[in-house]
Amino acid sequence: MASVLTADKPAATPAKKKQAWASSKSPKFVQGRRAFFKYRELGVTEASDGSMRAQVTSATQGMSRPTGWHYHVCESQLVFMLSGWVDLEFEDGERIRVEAGDSLYIPGGLRHNEIGTSDTFELLEVSVPADMGTVPCDAPTK
Template identity: 65%
Template sequence: MDGSTSGATRPDIRLTIARKATAPYVKGRRAFFRYRDLGVSDATGGRMRAQVMEAIAGMTEPTGWHTHQCEAQFVYVLKGWVELEFEDGTRGRFEPGDALLIPGGMKHNEIATSDDVEILELSVPGPMGTTPCDPPPGMAQA
C-alpha cells in the first residue's frame, strides 16, 4: 500500500508530539494541581483536550459537588490515587491503571488525593467548564 487515503479526506487534525520536558504548564481548575498541556486542543481545533494533572500537594479538602460542561471527561490515573464520588452513588479510590469516563453534566466530587497523584485527563470537546452544584439527594455537601 502507498499510504494514500483512497480519496477519503482526513479530519482536520494535526500530528502533535508533547515531550514531558517541554510541554508547557497552563492555568487549571484546582490550586493543588499543576496542569501540563499536551497540545491536543491546538492540534484538533478544540475538539479534544489532553492534560496531565500533577499534585502540588495532596488535597486539603474535597472540591465540592460540581459538573463539567463537555460531552465527556476521560481520566486515567498514572501515579498515586484519587477518591471520587458520583451522583449515582458510585464512590471509590482509583489507582494507577484505573480509568473513568465521566459523562458531561454528571455530578461528582473529588474527595481526596495522594500527595503524588498524577492523572491524564481528556475532554471532548476541548473547552470544559466547571460549575459547582448542590449534592445529589441523600448525599452530603463537601
C-alpha cells in the same frame, strides 16, 4: 453508500486539525481548574482545533478538602491514573478510588465530588471538547 477506508485511501483529515507532539523535556504548563494542581498541556487542544483536550495533571501535596459537588459542561471526560490515587463520589451514591493503572470515564453533566487524593499523583485527562466548563452544584439528596 458508505465510504470504505483502505491503506491506499485514508480518511480525510479536516484542514484545521494537525498532528501534535509534546516532549517531556520541555513541558508546557497551563492554568487549570484547581490552583493546587499542575496542568501540563499536551498540544491536543490546538492540534484538534478545540475538539479535544489532553493534559497531565499532577499534585505535590494531597487535597486538604473536597472540591465540592460539580459537573462538567462537555461531551465526555476520560481519566487514566498514572500514579497515586483520587477518591470520588457520584450523584448515585457510589464512591470509588481510582488508582494507578485505572481509568474512569465521566459523561458530561454527571454530578461528582473529588473527596481526596494521595499526597502525590499524576493522571492523564482527555476531554471532548477541549473547552470544558465546571459548574458548582448542590449535593444530591440521599
